[in-house]
Amino acid sequence: MFEIETYLEELIDEFPETELYERSCTDETLEKIPEPLREFYMLCGGADFPFGHIFPPEEALNDPVSKQAFGDEWFQFGCDEYFTFWLCRFEPDGEGMWFDAWDHDSETDPEPAFADLRSFLEFLAKEYEDAAW
Numbered sequence: 001m002f003e004i005e006t007y008l009e010e011l012i013d014e015f016p017e018t019e020l021y022e023r024s025c026t027d028e029t030l031e032k033i034p035e036p037l038r039e040f041y042m043l044c045g046g047a048d049f050p051f052g053h054i055f056p057p058e059e060a061l062n063d064p065v066s067k068q069a070f071g072d073e074w075f076q077f078g079c080d081e082y083f084t085f086w087l088c089r090f091e092p093d094g095e096g097m098w099f100d101a102w103d104h105d106s107e108t109d110p111e112p113a114f115a116d117l118r119s120f121l122e123f124l125a126k127e128y129e130d131a132a133w
Helices: 003-014 035-043 057-061 064-070 117-132
Strands: 019-022 044-049 052-054 074-079 084-089 099-103
Touching: 003 035, 003 044, 003 117, 035 044, 035 117, 044 057, 044 117, 052 084, 057 074, 064 074, 099 117
Parallel strands: none
Antiparallel strands: 019 044, 044 052, 052 074, 074 084, 084 099
C-alpha cells in the first residue's frame, strides 16, 4: 500500500465529502508529472477535498495559462477556493522541498515549503479546520 493511499483514507474518514476520481492517466503521462505526485496519480485521477482540488493529470499538464505563468519550474496540480495555486516543482530545491500553496496576490515568487504530498495536504487540512472555528 502506498503511503499516500493510507493518508487519503484518513482524509476520507475526517472529511466524508472528499471525492477521489478513478485513475485516468497512462504510464506515459505519469512520466511527465513531477516525481512526488506520481504515487497519487497512480491511484487517483484527481480529488475534491473541502479545502481544495487536485486536478486530473491531463488537465494539469495541458493548461496553457499554468504553463505560461509557471514555465518549466513548477507544475500547477490543484487549487483551493481562494485563488491559491497548489504547485509542485519539477525538481526539488536544495533542501529537498517540492510543494507550495502559492497565493497569486502575494506579490512574491513561489517557494517550496513541503517535502511530500502528505505533509502538504496535512497542512492544508489543518488550515481549513482552524479557519472553520
